[in-house]
Amino acid sequence: MREQAMVLNTNPLQRIPGVAVMLVLLCVVFSLMTPGFLTVPNISNVLVQSTILLMLALPMTLIIMTEGLDLSMGAVLTLTSLIVAIVALATGSLLLGLLAALAVGIVFGTINGWLVAVVGIPPFVATLGTLGMAQGLSLIVSDGQSVVGMPAAVRGVYSGTLGGVPLPIVLGLGSYLAFHGLLYHTRFGTYIFALGGNREALKFAGISARRLLILVYALGGAMVGLAGLLMTARMNSGHPTAGLGLEFDAIAAVAVGGTSFERGNGWLLGTLLGVVTVGVLRNGLNLLALPSSIQVASVGLLVIAALFVDGLRSRS
C-alpha cells in the first residue's frame, strides 16, 4: 500500500500564504488610490529601497527560527554604515570600508551569539544591551555628526546598474539566493531547522547547538555589515541615526512572512514577500502623503496582528 501524507489544509484557499494575499490587497488598494503607485519607476523604487531591509530580514529569519531575536541590528547597521563612510573617506577605498564594516558587524554578531548561547542571557535582553553599545559607538566614532564627502564610487553602489538592473536589486537577489541555498541545501541550514524544532534531536546527532547559534548571529552581523555599505551609498554619507529602528521593519517582515516565533518553522520566500509588503506599505502611505510616523505605526500594528495570527495557529 502507498502511504499518503495527511494533508492538514484541505481547503485550497487556506493554502495560499497570508502574506501573498496581503501583498496583493495592498497593491490593489494603493493602485486604486494613487495613480503614481503602479508605475515601473515606482515599483523599481520600492524594490531598490527594500534591499537594505531584505539584508537584515534574511538573517533575522534564521535567528527567529532558533527562537532568538536580534534587536541590535538597526543600531549595528548605523555603526557599520558610519564605518564604511569613515574608512572610505580616510582611505578612498570602498573595499577597505566594506571589509571594516563586515568585521565590525561580525564582531557584534559574535558577541550577541556568545551572550545568548554561552552565557545564556535571553536574546531580547542580550541584543538590547548590544543595541545600546552600538548606538554609543556610533555617536563616538561620528562625534554625533554626519560623515560627508564620499568618493564617487560609494554613490555608484546604489545608483549603478548591472546589465540594466539596479545594483542594489542585484545584491538583494544575490543575498536571497545565497540564503536560500544555505538554509535549504546545506547541513548548516538543516541544523537551523533542528535548533528551533527539536534541539534534543540535534544533541542525539552529536551536533553542538552552541557553536551553531554563535554562527547564526555572526552571519547576521556580517549581513548587517554588507547592508551598511548600501546604507552609506544610498545616503552618500554616514549618519549617526541612519539605521535606528530598522530591526523592527525586519522583524515585521519576518513575522508577516509567516516564520513562527516558536517551533523553528521558517519560510525564506515568505520573508522576501514580507519585505516587499513592508516596502509597499511604506511607499503607498508615502504616496498618499501620509507622514512617515504613520508608516511606523502601521508597521507596528502589522507586527502585532501577524503575531496574534501566529499565536492562534500554534495553539490550534
Place this chain on the structure above:
Amino acid sequence: MTQLAQSKAAVSIVQAAPPLFELRGISKEFPGVKALDDVSFSVWPGEVHMLLGENGAGKSSLMKVLCGAYRADHGSFHYNGETVEIASPADAQKLGIAVIFQEFSLVPYLDIAQNIFLGREPAGRVPGTIDRKKILADAKRVLDSIGFDIDPAIRIEKLGVAQQQMVEIAKAISQNARILVMDEPTAALSDRETELLFALIARLKADGVAIIYISHRMAEVFSLGDRITVLRDGRRIDEVKPGAVSSDDLVRMMVGRSVDMSYPRTFAESPGKVMLEVRGLSSASGIAGIDLVVRQGEIVGLCGLVGSGRTEVVRAIFGADKATAGQILFDGQEKSGGPDEAARLGLALIPESRKAEGLALIRSVGDNLIVSALRKIFPRGFFDQGKSRQVANDLIRQLRIVTPSDKQAVGLLSGGNQQKVVIGKWLAAGAKLFIFDEPTRGIDVGAKAEIFALIDRLVADGAAALMISSEQAEICHVCDRAYVMCDGRIAGELARHELSEEKIVKLGMHHA
C-alpha cells in the same frame, strides 16, 4: 541478514549460541529508591522480548540504562558474549541499540530524509552542501527495507503519529540498529496503524533484529511476544513464555508489591453528604463522559495506567483545563470557572509535579504556605508579614515540616517536606475537597506514612479527598472506593470490599 528467520525457533536454539545482548545483575539506586535491583535480561536476534510491569516497576529505568542515559551502579553488559560498557548514549549507539521513545526525536519542519540522516548527511560537491539526490535515494532504500512506502521528501509535520513512528524506526535501522527498544509503541495508534506496525515488527524479526517491547496491552503481549519478563519493584519477578501462562497469571506476577501497609486509616461508619459530583465531563485533553461522586469523609481513588486520563480528569474538575461538556457540582453548587474560582469555593489541587506546578521554588516556605490563603487571611487586601509568618509557622509545626525556618527557600527542602508545603497551602486556604495527583511520588517511606496520616486526618475532620495513585496497594489500603480509568473513560468503580490490586490492574488494561 537471513539467519534465524523463524522467530519462534529462536527460543529453542537459545541455549546453543550466546544471546545478542545480555544484562546481568543490573542495579540502579537513586537517593531513597532502588529503581533496579539485580535485574538480568537478554535478547536473541529475531526475538521480541516483552517487558511487563506496573507504573514504577522499573521498566523505564531499565530502558534508560540500556540506551546509556543512566549509568548502572552494578552489573555488566554482554554483546555477543563479550563484556561491553555502556557509559553514554554514544556507546549504546555504537552497539546498535536504538530506543523508540514515545516522545519523538524528529524535527517537524525537516523532511523524512533529512530527519533519518540528521548529522550524517551525504556531502554534495560544494563543501557544506548536501547531496540531495543521494540523501533521498538512501532514505528511500531504508524506508523500503522496512516496507514503508512514502515519499522521503515529505515534511514530518505532515505525518500522523504512526507514520512518524515508522520514520523513527527507519532512522534507527539506518544507524545499523540491531536491538530496538520500543516503549508502548501502539499507545497512540489506531487499529489499522497497529496492524502496520506489527507487520513491520514481523519483518524486522525476520531480518534478525532483536526487539525489546514494553506494553500494557495483554492482547499484544501474547500475540507478539516470544518471551515475557515481568518486573516489579525494580526486580525481575520471572521470565515466562506466552504459551505457558494466562493473562491472570501475568497480572498476579505484576501485583503484590511489597509496600509497607502500616498507614493508619480510620474509615467513617457512613459517608457524609455529596461534596463533588461530576456528570458527563469531557475536555479537549482527551477525556470523555466522566461521572464520579466524592462524599464528605471519603478518600476516593482514581486509578488506571499512566496516560489513561487521570490527571486530565482532575485538571478539568479544578478548572485548569476547560471542560467541553458536562457538569461539575461542588457542594451542590455548579462550578464552571478557572482555578481561581475552584480555590475560592474550597477545592484544592496537589499536582503531580511539585516543582513545576505546585511550588514557587525560589520563594520561601512561608510565602508558599500562605499563597492560596491571602484572601482569607487578609480580607482587606493589606498583607502583614507578622501575621503571615505566624500562620506559616503554625502550619510548619502542625505538619511537622522539617525546615530551618519559614524563610528557607522551598526548593531546598526534601521531596516529602515540599509535598507537605503544597498540602499546607490548601489547609491554610480552608479547602474542603483535596485532589491529590500522585501524592507520594518521589517521597521516602517515612514521609509517605506521614502524608497518609495527614490525609486521613483531613477527611476525618469533614473534608473529602480524591486521590490519583499508580500504587495500587496504596489505593487498596487507604481508599473507601476507587474509579479505574482506561483510555480517557471510567472503566469501572470498585467499592471498598471489591478493592484489590488484581481488579484494578485488570480493569485498567486494554483488552482490545
Place this chain on the structure above:
Amino acid sequence: MTDISKPITGGRMLLSDEMIQVFYRLLAAFLICAALTILTNSFFSLGNILNVLRQASLLFFIASGLTLVVLTGGLDLSIGANVAISACIAGTVIHQTGSPTLGVLTGIGVGGAVGMLNGVMVTALRIPSFIATYGMLWVLHGITYWYMGGETMHGFPAGFRQIGSGYFLGLPIPVYLLLVFLAIGTIFAQRTTWGQEIYAIGANPVAARLSGIPVARRLLLVYTVSGAMAGLASIIFLARLNSAEADIGESLTLPAIAAVLIGGTSLFGGLGTVFGTFVGALILTLVLNGMNLLSVNASWQPLVTGVIVILAVWLDMKTRRRAA
C-alpha cells in the same frame, strides 16, 4: 525518578539574602560617591548632589512601574514611547484648558490606557511581553510623531513647572515625589496581597495559577500600573523641561531597564524590590553623572548603559541559579 529528595544545603535563607543583595548595591553606590569625591572637585557640592537626586528620581518613576512588570517575569519595552505620547497629549490639554490638574490626570490616564493595551496583548492575545511591547513602542512612536508633526510645545504655567523644577525646604520637588512613590511602591509590593501574588506569579506562573491566583487579572493590573507610572513620569519631565517634543522619551527605555536590573530585580521574575530599583536608578545616575564630571563625552552613555544591562543580567543569573 529525578525529583527524589534533594539534599538540604545548610540554613541559607532567602529573604535575608535579598537584603544582602540590596546592601551590596547601596555599598556600591557609596563607593562610587567616594571615588567621585576624590576624583573630581565638583561632585561633592550641594548643587551636584541635588542634581543627581533629581535625575535619579526621574529615572525611578519610569523604572518603578517597570519593576512590577519584571517581577512577573515580563518586560515593557514601550515605556519610553509611552512617556512621549503621554507628555505630548498632557501638554496639549494643559495648553488648551490651562488646567495643570487636568493635564496631570490626562498624562496618567493615557499612560495607563497604553499599559492596559499591553496587558491585553500579553494576557488575552498571549503574545510574549517583550515582542508585544516592542510592537507597541513603534505604534506609539509613529502616533506621537504624527500628532506633533515636528512641532515643539513650549511655555507651561509656572505653578505646573514647580513639579519638575521647584524646591521645597532646599530639596527639589521630584525628590519628595520620589519618597512618596518609593513608599507607595514598597507598600504595594510588600504589604498588599496583590503584591504577594505578583511575586508568586513571577516565581512560577503555572503554580500561581494552580494556587488559585487570577493570573491574567493581576498581569493586566501590573501592565496598567507600569503604563500609569510612565504617564506620571511624563508629567514630571514636561514640568522639568517646560517643553514637549515627540522624541522626549526615546532614550529612556534602556536606562529604565538598566535601573531595574542593577537594582537586583530578576529578569526571570519573582525576585527583587522597588527599593532595589531606587538604588539601581541611583547607581546608574551616579555613573553617568561621574562620566559627565570626568569630561567623558556623552556619546559613551548608551554604550555604558548597554554593558551594564548585560552585566546585571549575568549577575542575576549567577545569583538565581543558587536558589532554584
